[in-house]
Amino acid sequence: MADMCGGGTKFESDFKLIKQGAEAKLYEGTYLGRPTIVKERFKKSYRHVDLDNHLTKERMKSEARAVLRCKLAGIRTPALYLVDFERRRIYMEHIQNSTTMKDYIAEISEGTVNGNAEDLLMKLNPVAQVIGKMLGTLHANNIIHGDLTTSNMLLVKDGSEMPTVVLIDFGLSRVDSSVEDKGVDLYVLERALISTHANIDQLFQTILSAYVKENKTESQAVLKKLDEVRARGRKRIMVG
Ligand SMILES: Nc1ncnc2c1ncn2[C@@H]1O[C@H](COP(=O)(O)OP(=O)(O)OP(=O)(O)O)[C@@H](O)[C@H]1O
The missing domain is CATH 3.30.200.20 (Phosphorylase Kinase; domain 1)
Incomplete structure (x- = not known):
């Protein structure tokens, strides 16, 4: 050998x-x-x-x-x-000097007075903008990540004003995709944010606003799908 x-x-x-x-x-x-x-x-x-x-x-x-x-x-x-x-x-x-978004949010939360949501959102705003823009570009190029969680986004600590976010773990990705796939991709991220990070419902809205700007042509159709996927999710929870 x-x-x-x-x-x-x-x-x-x-x-x-x-x-x-x-x-x-x-x-x-x-x-x-x-x-x-x-x-x-x-x-x-x-x-x-x-x-x-x-x-x-x-x-x-x-x-x-x-x-x-x-x-x-x-x-x-x-x-x-x-x-x-x-x-x-x-x-x-190997992305050096990086931390997962999950750890970064936890770190910022700890440093926020009494877990103040407004303060937290303000601090996370720049990185949420970058994530939304990145996901808009991803979908505009018909790439589906398949496992969009805050553990699969690395934030590079390079001291620059604009945060650098690196997307990892493409094991469930596809490059041939529909509006439905994109809606599901966003839904996975929304669920991941809700389940792991209390107090920041608004963060997903910030991400979506930046997403819409980047994926102009089909964002309305994707958001409509996202609503449908959410409704299916709620129905599943109610039925059990
Ligand atoms: N290229 C990289 N550079 C720096 N850190 C990385 C890199 N790839 C992975 N990591 C670190 O390893 C962790 C796990 O990576 P990854 O999600 O690819 O593996 P996994 O086996 O699919 O994990 P899981 O079972 O948790 O989904 C990441 O959250 C990140 O902290």
């Missing part, structure tokens, strides 16, 4: 496991001299091996395709360095 080195593999000596998620293991290290994150998807033993290989390969392909489309559209994502289908690994840029 090409990457064997001494008793262990070269990969294991070069990369350190940093997270074991539901779908994948995450490693950090250096690849071709650059700080790198490697995402290695698990084998699912409950699935037939051929089906599992096929599904994993498709997911990795759609992840790579979406990242490329984002780059063309000017949306910041980690650069892809290598896609190794055989070992189920994607090597990507």
Whole structure:
């Protein structure tokens, strides 16, 4: 094997496991001299091996395709360095000095006097604008993220006035999409915001206002779909 080195593999000596998620293991290290994150998807033993290989390969392909489309559209994502289908690994840029939006909101909330919602919204306004603009661009380019949560947005602390937001984890993404898909994408984000961050219902409105400006041609149709998806969600909750 090409990457064997001494008793262990070269990969294991070069990369350190940093997270074991539901779908994948995450490693950090250096690849071709650059700080790198490697995402290695698990084998699912409950699935037939051929089906599992096929599904994993498709997911990795759609992840790579979406990242490329984002780059063309000017949306910041980690650069892809290598896609190794055989070992189920994607090597990507390690976004340095970053924090997830989830942690950032929690951090800002802690520093807000008595959890004052107005104060909190004012502080989060610049980053909400950037997120809305980014999502408007994403959808205007027919890219669906598929898992828009505040853990999948990284905020780079580079001291600049305009926040830099990097979108990650495109494992459920698609690049061929309908207005319905876009409505669902926004609904996922709304639910994620409501369930993890109390006190900031208004934040989603700020994100939507910026979204509308960026995705002018179809935003009204997407917002209408969003309303329909919300209504379906409420019905499901009532029926149980
Ligand atoms: N390229 C990157 N640069 C910096 N940090 C990253 C990068 N990719 C992932 N992370 C960090 O690792 C976390 C998990 O990443 P990711 O969502 O891709 O993995 P996952 O296994 O799908 O996670 P989960 O099971 O929680 O959805 C992110 O929230 C982020 O903190």
